[in-house]
Amino acid sequence: xxxxxxxxxxxxxxxxxxxxxxxxxxxxxxxxxxxxxxxxxxxxxxxxxxxxxxxxxxxxxxxxxxxxxxxxxxxxxxxxxxxxxxxxxxxxxxxxxxxxxxxxxxxxxxxxxxxxxxxxxxxxxxxxxxxxxxxxxxxxxxxxxxxxxxxxxxxxxxxxxxxxxxxxxxxxxxxxxxxxxxxxxxxxxxxxxxxxxxxxxxxxxxxxxxxxxxxxxxxxxxxxxxxxxxxxxxxxxxxxxxxxxxxxxxxxxxxxxxxxxxxxxxxxxxxxxxxxxxxxxxxxxxxxxxxxxxxxxxxxxxxxxxxxxxxxxxxxxxxxxxxxxxxxxxxxxxxxxxxxxxxxxxxxxxxxxxxxxxxxxxxxxxxxxxxxxxxxxxxxxxxxxxxxxxxxxxxxxxxxxxxxxxxxxxxxxxxxxxxxxxxx
Amino acid sequence: xxxxxxxxxxxxxxxxxxxxxxxxxxxxxxxxxxxxxxxxxxxxxxxxxxxxxxxxxxxxxxxxxxxxxxxxxxxxxxxxxxxxxxxxxxxxxxxxxxxxxxxxxxxxxxxxxxxxxxxxxxxxxxxxxxxxxxxxxxxxxxxxxxxxxxxxxxxxxxxxxxxxxxxxxxxxxxxxxxxxxxxxxxxxxxxxxxxxxxxxxxxxxxxxxxxxxxxxxxxxxxxxxxxxxxxxxxxxxxxxxxxxxxxxxxxxxxxxxxxxxxxxxxxxxxxxxxxxxxxxxxxxxxxxxxxxxxxxxxxxxxxxxxxxxxxxxxxxxxxxxxxxxxxxxxxxxxxxxxxxxxxxxxxxxxxxxxxxxxxxxxxxxxxxxxxxxxxxxxxxxxxxxxxxxxxxxxxxxxxxxxxxxxxxxxxxxxxxxxxxxxxx
Numbered sequence: 001x002x003x004x005x006x007x008x009x010x011x012x013x014x015x016x017x018x019x020x021x022x023x024x025x026x027x028x029x030x031x032x033x034x035x036x037x038x039x040x041x042x043x044x045x046x047x048x049x050x051x052x053x054x055x056x057x058x059x060x061x062x063x064x065x066x067x068x069x070x071x072x073x074x075x076x077x078x079x080x081x082x083x084x085x086x087x088x089x090x091x092x093x094x095x096x097x098x099x100x101x102x103x104x105x106x107x108x109x110x111x112x113x114x115x116x117x118x119x120x121x122x123x124x125x126x127x128x129x130x131x132x133x134x135x136x137x138x139x140x141x142x143x144x145x146x147x148x149x150x151x152x153x154x155x156x157x158x159x160x161x162x163x164x165x166x167x168x169x170x171x172x173x174x175x176x177x178x179x180x181x182x183x184x185x186x187x188x189x190x191x192x193x194x195x196x197x198x199x200x201x202x203x204x205x206x207x208x209x210x211x212x213x214x215x216x217x218x219x220x221x222x223x224x225x226x227x228x229x230x231x232x233x234x235x236x237x238x239x240x241x242x243x244x245x246x247x248x249x250x251x252x253x254x255x256x257x258x259x260x261x262x263x264x265x266x267x268x269x270x271x272x273x274x275x276x277x278x279x280x281x282x283x284x285x286x287x288x289x290x291x292x293x294x295x296x297x298x299x300x301x302x303x304x305x306x307x308x309x310x311x312x313x314x315x316x317x318x319x320x321x322x323x324x325x326x327x328x329x330x331x332x333x334x335x336x337x338x339x340x341x342x343x344x345x346x347x348x349x350x351x352x353x354x355x356x357x358x359x360x361x362x363x364x365x366x367x368x369x370x371x372x373x374x375x376x377x378x379x380x381x382x383x384x385x386x387x388x389x390x391x392x393x394x395x396x397x398x399x400x401x402x403x404x405x406x407x408x409x410x411x412x413x414x415x416x417x418x419x420x421x422x423x424x
Numbered sequence: 425x426x427x428x429x430x431x432x433x434x435x436x437x438x439x440x441x442x443x444x445x446x447x448x449x450x451x452x453x454x455x456x457x458x459x460x461x462x463x464x465x466x467x468x469x470x471x472x473x474x475x476x477x478x479x480x481x482x483x484x485x486x487x488x489x490x491x492x493x494x495x496x497x498x499x500x501x502x503x504x505x506x507x508x509x510x511x512x513x514x515x516x517x518x519x520x521x522x523x524x525x526x527x528x529x530x531x532x533x534x535x536x537x538x539x540x541x542x543x544x545x546x547x548x549x550x551x552x553x554x555x556x557x558x559x560x561x562x563x564x565x566x567x568x569x570x571x572x573x574x575x576x577x578x579x580x581x582x583x584x585x586x587x588x589x590x591x592x593x594x595x596x597x598x599x600x601x602x603x604x605x606x607x608x609x610x611x612x613x614x615x616x617x618x619x620x621x622x623x624x625x626x627x628x629x630x631x632x633x634x635x636x637x638x639x640x641x642x643x644x645x646x647x648x649x650x651x652x653x654x655x656x657x658x659x660x661x662x663x664x665x666x667x668x669x670x671x672x673x674x675x676x677x678x679x680x681x682x683x684x685x686x687x688x689x690x691x692x693x694x695x696x697x698x699x700x701x702x703x704x705x706x707x708x709x710x711x712x713x714x715x716x717x718x719x720x721x722x723x724x725x726x727x728x729x730x731x732x733x734x735x736x737x738x739x740x741x742x743x744x745x746x747x748x749x750x751x752x753x754x755x756x757x758x759x760x761x762x763x764x765x766x767x768x769x770x771x772x773x774x775x776x777x778x779x780x781x782x783x784x785x786x787x788x789x790x791x792x793x794x795x796x797x798x799x800x801x802x803x804x805x806x807x808x809x810x811x812x813x814x815x816x817x818x819x820x821x822x823x824x825x826x827x828x829x830x831x832x833x834x835x836x837x838x839x840x841x842x843x844x845x846x847x848x
């Protein structure tokens with residue numbers, strides 16, 4: 001039955017049946033978590049050789065004693081790993097600590113407060129400062145802006161990436177827009193890979209935008225393919241073509257490759273941006289943890305090792321995505337109650353309910369012991385204007401747990417949808 | 425001969441002899457480094473068991489899988505290690521990444537830009553913002569202020585710590601003074617341990633200072649004794665007595681205990697300050713490297729292990745300090761050309777030349793291949809008004825290298841002093 005074509009009586013009967021099923025789930029006392037994009041213990045164990053991998057040899061390839069202070073931008077071999085990950089030149093890479101979010105926060109802070117290319121370039125010399133945020137997007141990007149007092153303007157995602165007509169129009173009209181967040185491959189949460197044309201248009205934005213505009217290119221899922229490597233057009237090459245190398249800062253990390261909490265973070269940037277960033281960094285640290293960089297490089301010495309390692313992750317993750325997609329297909333295909341994409345990588349499935357249903361569905365799931373990211377979290381300020389988007393993160397539960405969680409999820413969305421229809 | 429009592433002819437003859445000796449050193453083509461307070465390779469090797477110490481067991485005491493994301497303020501056992509190090513309650517401790525300088529930078533940034541106790545408490549709402557800097561002091565403290573646009577006022581160090589009469593008078597007169605840097609034990613570079621009375625007076629400063637005043641208590645050398653443990657009065661207890669718990673933020677790390685570049689940093693603070701700090705932190709990281717915290721705690725499971733470990737460091741460092749002090753004694757006792765203290769711990773010997781001699785002596789040493797921290801570096805803005813202070817860091821060279829370096833140092837200070845006298 002397609003609920004949108006049901007009579008009020010049919011809807012009421014459906015509500016009764018779905019409610020009964022919901023109560024049955026509630027009585028099971030489940031405790032399942034689909035909230036965050038974390039690797040499972042099984043995935044983490046793929047990298048357990050890290051402990052002890054140095055065999056007492058703490059020397060980097062260039063003779064650096066990694067145990068001591070120093071080296072603001074990381075070991076040469078760690079730069080090469082970051083370069084392989086992001087598809088850039090090692091000379092453009094700065095290696096940070098355990099968190100690419102920290103590097104992104106610092107980069108926005110520097111551009112805003114200190115200026116990436118001298119004090120005159122600090123965004124804070126003008127007010128307001130605005131960012132473009134493709135939605136749905138990554139909540140922690142939005143939190144960075146919120147804490148720094150940067151206003152966020154949303155742009156819808158399309159199957160090719162952000163709606164570039166809209167992006168270009170906004171930038172042309174408003175020179176106070178100083179930045180844009182992008183997760184170009186397996187976008188969080190939609191799973192979209194930006195098309196070649198989108199990448200090229202993003203590389204040209206500096207010609208449209210006001211001075212000091214920067215794209216924050218969070219390539220978090222660069223090698224996180226589920227079904228074989230999928231290429232993303234090189235933003236660096238595109239910027240080279242358009243003479244806009246200063247306009248993009250790229251980020252990645254090994255957090256979802258090795259151990260999530262003790263990975264190695266990378267930034268790739270133009271010489272001017274690197275110089276500005278390092279001037280900031282030199283006041284706040286004597287250098288990153290080089291021992292952990294060396295460990296990571298010993299585990300993943302080259303691109304082949306990296307790719308083989310990611311295939312093992314895919315072997316664990318792909319069945320989980322299949323469960324989610326199968327449940328959505330079985331529950332919603334042809335019903336009009338939901339829309340979703342089948343991502344070929346990353347950590348999420350993004351699901352859009354009917355308007356005004358998402359938060360009720362998430363609340364119902366919580367009653368039944370299935371935790372979902374709060375509805376709205378994928379939008380700036382936590383406000384999804386349509387109350388539609390729910391981010392499903394299937395990596396942590398076991399396969400049987402995930403089957404159960406998705407059964408609950410489908411029932412909750414159906415129930416919340418029907419209740420909404422009855423209320424309208 | 426006491427050069428200050430020499431005739432011009434005697435001085436000229438002395439200059440000739442010292443110059444010849446200097447040229448002899450220059451011809452040796454030395455390359456020795458007395459600049460930074462880094463552990464030597466021998467010291468670093470004391471902690472080489474860190475690699476592999478987990479034996480594949482990545483679980484913390486409370487069952488936390490340290491490999492994954494999460495845990496903004498650190499593992500419970502790491503908090504206990506930080507508490508033992510700083511002599512505070514584990515509940516007051518936040519565990520950071522590999523750098524206490526980063527925690528200090530972040531704390532100053534939060535207090536300045538965001539407010540440690542709400543937006544209204546942000547120092548930046550008023551201008552100017554000033555800090556008290558005991559001198560000579562730690563150059564990286566001064567760099568933090570300089571980058572954040574905080575004006576620095578100097579206060580002289582005494583054998584009991586900062587000149588507290590002056591500190592109190594300045595604070596009473598100027599409510600724009602929002603902070604003060606302190607290295608309370610084996611102060612960088614003087615080696616002074618703050619007296620009990622000084623610690624007590626510092627804990628009372630909040631009653632004299634304007635709103636939002638904070639002491640940045642960098643307890644970097646808390647257990648870095650050369651000749652047995654020397655107690656520092658507890659600033660926390662003193663603040664408790666005076667009702668000023670919010671006015672002090674304490675910092676420490678294992679950087680000069682385990683591996684300098686991959687240590688674990690700690691902050692101890694009141695509940696209000698911790699809450700404000702964590703609100704900032706939550707936007708810029710998903711958490712610190714907990715695996716490294718676990719490794720560090722496995723190496724140093726309790727206070728006894730920590731103290732035994734530090735005795736091994738002392739066994740390596742103490743002979744180096746003896747060489748420096750013997751050379752200074754032999755070269756300068758009774759000459760009036762220099763003043764110094766014999767520190768009982770820390771990483772430095774602070775040496776004061778006659779006025780206007782330090783930078784010339786450092787330049788001469790550089791000619792002879794002995795690198796010293798630039799004269800002036802121990803003062804805000806790199807400006808030592810007397811051009812007197814030189815920081816000697818003896819930890820890295822071997823014992824024979826250090827003997828040679830000190831012979832060069834003594835000759836350079838003598839030569840620069842005599843030339844200065846001849847010019848006057």
